[in-house]
Amino acid sequence: MLDYALSPAAASRTRPFPIGAWAQHADAVSNHCASREIVDTLALLRDTLAPQRRVVHAGDAIYQAGERFGRLFILNSGFVKIVGTSADGREQVVGLKFRGDWLGFDGMANGEYSCDSIAMDTGEIWTFRYDALLVACARRPELLTALHAAMSREIGRDRDSLMSVCTLPADARVAEFLRHWAESLARCGLRTDQITLRMTRAEIGNYLGMTLETVSRALSRLARAKLIHFAEKGRREICIPEVDALAAFVQTSLAPASPALQ
Amino acid sequence: MLDYALSPAAASRTRPFPIGAWAQHADAVSNHCASREIVDTLALLRDTLAPQRRVVHAGDAIYQAGERFGRLFILNSGFVKIVGTSADGREQVVGLKFRGDWLGFDGMANGEYSCDSIAMDTGEIWTFRYDALLVACARRPELLTALHAAMSREIGRDRDSLMSVCTLPADARVAEFLRHWAESLARCGLRTDQITLRMTRAEIGNYLGMTLETVSRALSRLARAKLIHFAEKGRREICIPEVDALAAFVQTSLAPASPALQ
DNA sequence: CGCCACTTTGAATTAGCTCAAATTCCGTGG
DNA sequence: CCACGGAATTTGAGCTAATTCAAAGTGGCG
Numbered sequence: 001m002l003d004y005a006l007s008p009a010a011a012s013r014t015r016p017f018p019i020g021a022w023a024q025h026a027d028a029v030s031n032h033c034a035s036r037e038i039v040d041t042l043a044l045l046r047d048t049l050a051p052q053r054r055v056v057h058a059g060d061a062i063y064q065a066g067e068r069f070g071r072l073f074i075l076n077s078g079f080v081k082i083v084g085t086s087a088d089g090r091e092q093v094v095g096l097k098f099r100g101d102w103l104g105f106d107g108m109a110n111g112e113y114s115c116d117s118i119a120m121d122t123g124e125i126w127t128f129r130y131d132a133l134l135v136a137c138a139r140r141p142e143l144l145t146a147l148h149a150a151m152s153r154e155i156g157r158d159r160d161s162l163m164s165v166c167t168l169p170a171d172a173r174v175a176e177f178l179r180h181w182a183e184s185l186a187r188c189g190l191r192t193d194q195i196t197l198r199m200t201r202a203e204i205g206n207y208l209g210m211t212l213e214t215v216s217r218a219l220s221r222l223a224r225a226k227l228i229h230f231a232e233k234g235r236r237e238i239c240i241p242e243v244d245a246l247a248a249f250v251q252t253s254l255a256p257a258s259p260a261l262q
Numbered sequence: 263m264l265d266y267a268l269s270p271a272a273a274s275r276t277r278p279f280p281i282g283a284w285a286q287h288a289d290a291v292s293n294h295c296a297s298r299e300i301v302d303t304l305a306l307l308r309d310t311l312a313p314q315r316r317v318v319h320a321g322d323a324i325y326q327a328g329e330r331f332g333r334l335f336i337l338n339s340g341f342v343k344i345v346g347t348s349a350d351g352r353e354q355v356v357g358l359k360f361r362g363d364w365l366g367f368d369g370m371a372n373g374e375y376s377c378d379s380i381a382m383d384t385g386e387i388w389t390f391r392y393d394a395l396l397v398a399c400a401r402r403p404e405l406l407t408a409l410h411a412a413m414s415r416e417i418g419r420d421r422d423s424l425m426s427v428c429t430l431p432a433d434a435r436v437a438e439f440l441r442h443w444a445e446s447l448a449r450c451g452l453r454t455d456q457i458t459l460r461m462t463r464a465e466i467g468n469y470l471g472m473t474l475e476t477v478s479r480a481l482s483r484l485a486r487a488k489l490i491h492f493a494e495k496g497r498r499e500i501c502i503p504e505v506d507a508l509a510a511f512v513q514t515s516l517a518p519a520s521p522a523l524q
Numbered sequence: 525c526g527c528c529a530c531t532t533t534g535a536a537t538t539a540g541c542t543c544a545a546a547t548t549c550c551g552t553g554g
Numbered sequence: 555c556c557a558c559g560g561a562a563t564t565t566g567a568g569c570t571a572a573t574t575c576a577a578a579g580t581g582g583c584g
Contacts, residue, residue: 084422084424086422086425088513088516089516090425092424092429105413105417106414106421107414109414109418115421149371151417152372155367158420158421158424159346159357160348162424162427165427167348167471168352169539169540200562201563207428210540210541211541212562213540213563216563216564216565219563220564233549235564463530472573473574475572481532497530498530
């Protein structure tokens with residue numbers, strides 16, 4: 001279990017470079033650096049904080065809205081969705097987390113978490129007390145830097161989400177979602193040519209602000225355009241032959257009078 | 263100049279309680295606490311960091327995307343919009359900032375800011391170096407707490423924005439926008455019964471993910487429903503007789519088969 | 525006073541939603 | 555191993571909220 005996540009180097013070893021994709025090769029290099037950074041940060045945390053480790057399974061809550069804040073979490077493997085609930089009862093997936101991402105920042109402001117954090121898959125969470133982190137930061141300033149960088153990244157990522165939802169048509173939003181998922185996998189050194197979505201169409205739609213039918217149609221259109229294709233069995237497995245092509249598609253869907261997809 | 267912001271107590275002194283609004287009174291009390299918290303944090307920063315002060319005017323950039331990160335900012339008065347630009351050239355207002363809000367967190371992760379921060383009005387910005395802040399945090403741990411609380415609040419706020427955009431119809435989104443603006447003013451001890459939007463319909467629409475015409479129509483409908491009304495002259499001045507009524511309206515627009523507004 | 529940017533309102537169009545039905549997948553129990 | 559049932563997905567058809575296009579109104583400011 002989880003060995004694919006615990007050994008990113010092994011994962012990339014088993015992945016031959018796609019045919020004639022120089023850009024992909026460049027990606028692999030930078031991905032390697034990115035995953036190295038994640039690994040280093042995880043190592044730093046492990047050594048300085050001796051975090052509790054906890055194995056979670058799909059559907060488990062890492063923390064829940066209303067719970068008293070006291071701990072932060074880091075995802076060592078697996079996939080997590082952040083689910084927000086508004087005062088008036090609307091529910092939405094407001095974030096997705098991958099290996100190396102921190103969880104629980106939403107709780108720091110008010111003394112209690114404001115979202116649910118739900119595992120989408122089997123995975124391992126590292127847990128530590130916020131006050132212990134602060135103490136450790138006094139000894140190891142790079143810890144504080146890592147914390148702030150993680151929070152800053154989350155802010156930036158949230159803004160990107162908002163921009164996608166506000167400025168992209170449905171098809172492009174789905175393409176951008178897939179691109180982001182693939183990019184996130186690449187950052188943790190996982191393969192990106194064949195990815196498994198851990199969400200139903202309904203969840204994806206909820207995250208992207210559209211209905212499940214629209215998600216399904218968008219995926220069908222992307223497949224018809226050969227930007228993605230489904231594995232033989234099951235529609236949760238998606239192949240992305242060229243991640244860059246998705247970004248290019250997002251571009252074209254912005255161009256005035258773009259035919260986009262049929 | 264700015265005296266209305268520099269003396270929130272004076273502002274609330276000149277504001278009589280609305281007719282028979284017990285809830286508003288409760289608001290005023292909690293607002294007073296909130297604005298007190300802002301004032302205290304500002305005082306703490308002033309005393310420990312001796313920040314540079316800078317007066318900005320509408321349209322001035324506090325910082326810009328691509329600029330090297332090194333400083334953080336706090337808004338002492340005025341109003342600021344955060345404008346994001348995606349790699350493919352989409353532009354969007356992704357955040358609004360009020361008195362006491364921190365600016366520049368987006369720059370911490372990558373060594374450069376990723377958004378533009380633009381003043382929407384005359385205001386005063388306090389500026390200090392990030393590394394100086396870290397040094398000061400070692401002496402005064404409450405500074406670090408304040409920093410983290412501010413970052414956490416920003417994360418929470420961004421998620422709320424995303425939820426509005428994804429789960430609310432246009433009219434409710436505009437209502438929620440007004441409600442949030444009023445709430446933000448209340449938090450800094452400013453009057454909320456009569457507010458001046460510092461944004462054009464186009465900017466509001468850009469922020470909320472709709473066209474300027476839709477914003478205009480939504481405002482007209484809200485006015486027709488007496489949830490807001492415009493000052494005699496000028497359509498940037500908006501009166502909100504009862505802020506809570508806006509929240510209630512958002513609710514009703516979620517109810518199945520809601521007639522909403524005509 | 526007149527220009528210009530902003531706003532409002534209307535009418536036609538459309539992207540995405542709702543409703544509905546058929547299909548596929550997957551776990552479960554026989 | 556296979557049959558069955560529920561959940562997820564796909565696809566179609568019609569509908570609606572929001573957009574686009576257009577025109578007229580308003581206000582601020584030199």
